[in-house]
Structure formats: structure tokens, C-alpha cells
Amino acid sequence: MTSVLEELLKEHQISDFSRKWVKEWVKDDDSIRAAYAVLKKIGLTDSKIATQAQLLGMHPDSIDRNYQYLSKLGLSDTKIVSQAQLLGMHPDTIKKNYQRLSKLGLSDSKIASQAHLLGREPDTIERNYQRLSKLGLSDSKIASQAQLLDRDPDKIERNYQRLSRLGLSDSKIASQAQLLGMHPDTIERNYQNHIGLLRENYKDRNSGRDILLQQAQLLGISSDTLEANMQWFADRNISYGDGLLLGTKPQTKRKKLAWILREIFDYRELNQEEKNQAIQSSYGLIRDNPQLLIYSINTLEKKRDQIRKKMAHSKRPL
Numbered sequence: 001m002t003s004v005l006e007e008l009l010k011e012h013q014i015s016d017f018s019r020k021w022v023k024e025w026v027k028d029d030d031s032i033r034a035a036y037a038v039l040k041k042i043g044l045t046d047s048k049i050a051t052q053a054q055l056l057g058m059h060p061d062s063i064d065r066n067y068q069y070l071s072k073l074g075l076s077d078t079k080i081v082s083q084a085q086l087l088g089m090h091p092d093t094i095k096k097n098y099q100r101l102s103k104l105g106l107s108d109s110k111i112a113s114q115a116h117l118l119g120r121e122p123d124t125i126e127r128n129y130q131r132l133s134k135l136g137l138s139d140s141k142i143a144s145q146a147q148l149l150d151r152d153p154d155k156i157e158r159n160y161q162r163l164s165r166l167g168l169s170d171s172k173i174a175s176q177a178q179l180l181g182m183h184p185d186t187i188e189r190n191y192q193n194h195i196g197l198l199r200e201n202y203k204d205r206n207s208g209r210d211i212l213l214q215q216a217q218l219l220g221i222s223s224d225t226l227e228a229n230m231q232w233f234a235d236r237n238i239s240y241g242d243g244l245l246l247g248t249k250p251q252t253k254r255k256k257l258a259w260i261l262r263e264i265f266d267y268r269e270l271n272q273e274e275k276n277q278a279i280q281s282s283y284g285l286i287r288d289n290p291q292l293l294i295y296s297i298n299t300l301e302k303k304r305d306q307i308r309k310k311m312a313h314s315k316r317p318l
Helices: 002-009 016-025 029-042 046-051 053-057 060-073 077-082 084-088 091-104 108-113 115-119 122-134 139-144 146-150 153-166 170-175 177-181 184-198 205-214 216-220 223-235 250-263 272-288 297-302 304-310
Strands: none
Touching (some): 002 046, 029 053, 046 084, 053 084, 060 084, 060 108, 091 139, 091 146, 108 115, 122 153, 139 146, 153 170, 170 177, 170 216, 250 272
16 A cells, blocks of 8 residues: 555655555555545645555545535635645534634634634634633633634643632733743743833833733733834834834834825925924824824824824814
8 A cells, every 4th residue: 555655745745644544545556546646636735645645545535525615614725735634634524613713703714714623623713712701711712712722721721720829810811811821931931021121210120010000911912022012113313102112023013114104295296304203293293193103004094184184283083
């Protein structure tokens, strides 16, 4: 049996597990060739088949049935190829996981984007769901952070305990559920580094703790990114307030500032002296209306006329 594997996959490395699986479950070379033909038709390269060579031990009809079902769920051929292990799952497992994820509120497109969940042990998904629910996460929140359903339950528990010890309430943890999927050491490292960067009283290293606990999402960004954000505001003499504005990357803020200059101050039509003045005026506009840096470009587009009307000396929120 293994000789036909060498023939089909040539120089590609095949795991001992796959060789043993094929040898144990396949009765003849024709079955291997038929399974190979189906996988190639789906779009798997020889190198991809080699990494999932146990699929060659399946009945071609089973592979095709799983492919058709995954396609029906909305998975593209590219996604199916990237998650080729799903082609080897029992159809009932895929269906059971799909139904559970749908019940949580995940749309077909969301399930397709998290397709690996379809191949997980249903008990693992259910156990993680129960744990997340117990922490206070609503079904809609779990659906928006569906990747947590695939995490090691022990890691979720350790992260929860660590975040609780830092002072985050259950409701705060639930609102920043993505933190539960991070490596516990990363959370600890970011906490220790961030409170030093955020401190308002330089004689008290822990004075930045309140900002960090209020804006817990900052635990999910690196210290380099946080420091670059703080420097961006300092260079422009703009306060970052309660820390909410520190959650986006400097390049994102630069894009929004460029939009403000172009669309609000007609920057391209100005001479050099006027451009310099427009830059300073844009900083003033942001100081008075910091939420402009929170809005998406699409939202800014919708509010363009409103922003232009209130641009001059406006202190009121937009």
C-alpha cells in the first residue's frame, strides 16, 4: 500500500501516522488513487495531501460528501483546502458542531471564517461555551469571539483568574473577552510594562493602573505599540484622556488625521503657510473632539458636513 503513496506524492514527506492509517484501513491501491483524484479535484496540492495523507485512507464518496456539505455552509474551496482535515471528519461531527455554533448565533459566514471549529470535539466546544457563559458572556458576545470556543479551557480559566486578580470585574472581562484567549504570560508582561508607561505620577509606578483597568483592551496590545501611541499624542500636544484613544495604532490615527486635513481643511488647495496652519488647526479640532480618532473613516465621511460646520472654535462634542 505504501508504494502507491510514494508514487503519487513522490518526494513529499508522509508521516508515520498516515502510513499506518492507510495500511490499516485501505484494501487496495485503487482506493488510494480514487481518494487522491477527489482531493486533487477539490484543489489540494501534493504537498497539502502529504500533510493530510490519512485522507487517502477514506472512501472517495465520504470525502466528496464532506466537501459538498462544507461548500453548502459557505466555505470556499480555498478555505476547505486550508482546513483539509475537515474532509476526514465524520459528517455527523461536522453537522453537530455546525448546529451548535448556529444556535449560539454564529452566521454561516462567521462559521466559515472559523471553520476549524467544525472539526473540534463537540464536548470541547460545549465545555468552553458553558465556561464563557458562566463568566457572564452573552451568546452574542461568544459568537463575536468564536475563536475562544477552540481554546484550551484551562488557559481560559488561568486568564480569567489572572485578570480578576488584576482587578477586572466579571463584566469588564466579558466586555474584553478577547483577552481570555491570550497567552497568560503575555497578559502579565503587558500589565507590568503598561502600568509603568501609563503612570501619571512618576514617583508612583502604579499610578497608571486605573487607566489600564478602565481600558482593559490595552492589555491586548504590545508595549511598543502603546508607547508609540503615547508618543504620537505627546508630539502633537494632545491629551489621550482616559486612555480610550490609545487602543488604535499610530498609522490608523495618521490616516484619520490625513482625512481630516483633506476633507475638512481642503489641505490640497492650500499654500505652504496655510498648510502649516491647517495642521495646527487639525490638532486643535482633535483636542476639542477626541472622538474623531475613534470614528471609522466611513463614519467620518457621514459626518463630514457636521464636522465642517462645527470646525471653527467648536468646543462641543460632535
